[in-house]
Amino acid sequence: MATLYAKLGVSQDATWEEIKRAYRKAAMKWHPDRNVGQEEAAGAAFQEIKDAYAILSDDDQRKVYDAVYAQEMRRWEALQKRQQEVEAARARKAKAEAEAKYSQMVGVAMRYADEGHNRDVLFGVMLGRECDADMAQRIADSVWALQQARRAAQASESAEAADAIDQEPPSQTQPAAAKQDKPSHDARAAGVFDSLWQGFFGVRS
Known part of the structure; x- marks a missing residue:
């Protein structure tokens, strides 16, 4: 006025x-x-x-x-x-609730992915739990991509292990110390997956 x-x-x-x-x-x-x-x-x-x-x-x-x-x-x-304080508090609460919902949905998607369900199933599960369509799509795509990366790493590890057995001379044994110094492929694969998971969601599986 x-x-x-x-x-x-x-x-x-x-x-x-x-x-x-x-x-x-x-x-x-x-x-x-x-x-x-x-x-x-x-x-x-x-x-x-x-x-x-x-x-x-x-x-x-x-x-x-x-x-x-x-x-x-x-x-x-x-x-x-x-009024500004009330609005700020309301915004903080909404943000916290959204982050909690997102984390919950990611956990659900990971569980279904671990059970072997494909990307479309993950997306449907998200929608069934009243997840926003855009968020459901992002989570389903990201979790499915991460799960595929994990499976590819595990398959690669199995193939390398099989190759190592085939190529190792029967009479030659590798020193225990050398085996301990070299990180296993499984550990490396887990590290790669954790890095991907951290990049997508900011948390570790």
């Missing part, structure tokens, strides 16, 4: 002379006789200007107005601050 000072186009610390000059200028601009065809709107604006001048041109009324305005401004600012 515009202040009385704003209606006259002056600052709150304007002198009496400045208020008087501003009133004359505004009165001439909005006088109904100078606004043919817009008499009603001009008359309303002209009356507001007269009322503003009547208060601001009187020292006692101006002091009362300034005091009331300052009090109302403090009340309004406190109300605005409270």
